[in-house]
Amino acid sequence: MISRHFIDVRNGNGSRRRVHYRKAGSGPPLLMVHQSPRSSAEYTDLMQRWAADFTCIAPDTAGFGDSQPLPHSHPECADYADALIAFLDALGLPQVAAYGFHSGAIILVTAVKRHAARFSGIACGGYAVWTEAEKADFGARYTPPFLPQPYGEHLAWLWGRVLEQSWFFPWYRAEPGSRLAMAHGDPERVQPIVMECLSAGDNFSKGYAAVLRANRDIPAAGEPTPPVLIAAYDGDPLKAHLKRLGTLPPNWAMLPLETPADLEREAREFLLAHPAAPVSLAEDAADEGFVPVSSSGFEGALHWKGRGDLFLHAPGSALTAAPDGMLAIDLPGHGLSADWTGGDALEPWADVVVAAVHALDEKPHSVTGEGWSCRLALAVAARLGIPWVETAEPAGSRAAWRAQGLPDRVPDRDGVHLLRAWRAVRAGVLFEPWFAPSAATAVPFQPADLAPDVLAVRHLALMRAGAGQDLLAACLG
Numbered sequence: 345m346i347s348r349h350f351i352d353v354r355n356g357n358g359s360r361r362r363v364h365y366r367k368a369g370s371g372p373p374l375l376m377v378h379q380s381p382r383s384s385a386e387y388t389d390l391m392q393r394w395a396a397d398f399t400c401i402a403p404d405t406a407g408f409g410d411s412q413p414l415p416h417s418h419p420e421c422a423d424y425a426d427a428l429i430a431f432l433d434a435l436g437l438p439q440v441a442a443y444g445f446h447s448g449a450i451i452l453v454t455a456v457k458r459h460a461a462r463f464s465g466i467a468c469g470g471y472a473v474w475t476e477a478e479k480a481d482f483g484a485r486y487t488p489p490f491l492p493q494p495y496g497e498h499l500a501w502l503w504g505r506v507l508e509q510s511w512f513f514p515w516y517r518a519e520p521g522s523r524l525a526m527a528h529g530d531p532e533r534v535q536p537i538v539m540e541c542l543s544a545g546d547n548f549s550k551g552y553a554a555v556l557r558a559n560r561d562i563p564a565a566g567e568p569t570p571p572v573l574i575a576a577y578d579g580d581p582l583k584a585h586l587k588r589l590g591t592l593p594p595n596w597a598m599l600p601l602e603t604p605a606d607l608e609r610e611a612r613e614f615l616l617a618h619p620a621a622p623v624s625l626a627e628d629a630a631d632e633g634f635v636p637v638s639s640s641g642f643e644g645a646l647h648w649k650g651r652g653d654l655f656l657h658a659p660g661s662a663l664t665a666a667p668d669g670m671l672a673i674d675l676p677g678h679g680l681s682a683d684w685t686g687g688d689a690l691e692p693w694a695d696v697v698v699a700a701v702h703a704l705d706e707k708p709h710s711v712t713g714e715g716w717s718c719r720l721a722l723a724v725a726a727r728l729g730i731p732w733v734e735t736a737e738p739a740g741s742r743a744a745w746r747a748q749g750l751p752d753r754v755p756d757r758d759g760v761h762l763l764r765a766w767r768a769v770r771a772g773v774l775f776e777p778w779f780a781p782s783a784a785t786a787v788p789f790q791p792a793d794l795a796p797d798v799l800a801v802r803h804l805a806l807m808r809a810g811a812g813q814d815l816l817a818a819c820l821g
Contacts, residue, residue, distance in 0.1 A: 355414065361415070361427075371399055373437055378448050380448075401625075413550075423554070428455050437625070447555045510528050562591070572592075572597070574596070646673055659717065660750045675696075711730060774787065
């Protein structure tokens with residue numbers, strides 16, 4: 345079983361940064377570093393398979409997934425490597441074995457060169473060794489800034505870029521010689537990567553650019569270094585780079601392979617041969633985490649943050665909408681919480697919220713619901729025996745809300761679902777209800793409410809809200 349956690353890590357300048365990570369299994373600690381622009385979610389399946397052998401620990405790299413970024417305007421690869429060591433310090437891990445894929449491998453090798461004693465051994469899936477011409481080309485074109493635009497233009501670019509990175513390498517070189525054999529047009533395969541990019545925002549361009557600039561010097565013979573395996577399989581563009589590694593230290597190995605399964609097998613065997621000593625991990629952050637809940641057919645962990653009176657976000661939103669000084673919960677199928685399978689009746693939703701409050705041993709004095717979740721808040725207040733903070737229901741008839749609901753977020757071939765959600769978020773600032781813009785439905789707003797970075801937070805929450813329609817239906821009755 346994979347659990348999720350937050351922990352506070354000290355930056356080099358003394359400030360603190362919150363890191364999200366996944367953990368599974370028992371035994372020797374294994375640090376798993378994902379590629380860019382992904383997150384620790386990339387390793388979900390692998391962690392389940394390796395949990396029998398290791399305590400798998402997979403953090404979201406700084407600025408990716410749900411980890412806060414580094415306090416640098418132009419971070420270098422060494423900064424990301426040092427951030428890994430700070431993460432290990434926060435967990436209380438003096439040494440680990442480690443696995444990294446592509447850019448994750450580059451960060452790990454950089455960390456090994458700077459902090460060799462912290463690793464018992466590392467296995468790398470692919471390791472890029474660029475020529476000077478490739479570094480110049482990629483540096484100029486591979487990671488342009490990714491900033492939200494007022495009308496969602498960035499979403500069309502992002503969908504095309506992620507889709508076509510399975511067609512060409514590098515993605516921007518649409519030439520016959522750059523075509524890939526793994527080309528596809530499956531929106532279900534594009535969608536998870538797009539969501540990772542939306543979560544990372546412009547941290548993707550900063551992080552990847554830092555990896556591109558990183559030195560590829562291999563430690564010389566005699567320099568302190570743990571054992572290292574660098575492997576790549578057929579179809580991986582980086583397999584050709586194995587020949588570029590040059591002379592390796594005696595305890596390093598280069599291994600060409602045929603399939604991803606071969607990489608998994610060889611990496612596992614290598615890491616089992618070079619384990620670190622098991623230790624107990626430090627405690628999680630005190631004001632944010634995940635609480636396991638079993639109630640009304642729901643089994644999973646809910647993301648929570650803060651302390652105080654209870655706040656329930658609107659359908660299609662997330663706890664990021666909560667005011668400061670309140671206990672907020674990502675409702676099931678929203679934000680970072682587990683998926684919802686309990687249907688569209690109000691009672692199971694209320695049961696799960698109450699179960700979460702009890703599991704957290706919290707005693708809120710009132711419950712506030714945002715938007716249509718005011719109805720859920722009323723039901724929760726009755727079950728907890730505390731006051732309900734009455735808020736007005738959204739404008740528009742319930743029949744209209746049932747008919748229009750939330751925008752369709754099912755991935756389509758051209759990525760139009762992303763833009764559809766952006767239009768809904770933008771319209772929701774200006775009109776209530778969002779789906780009936782007119783002079784009669786206009787609401788007051790501040791220009792800052794339409795700032796693209798503000799809309800991007802709401803858009804990401806809406807795109808993550810797989811159970812938004814069920815929650816809305818439950819609240820509408």
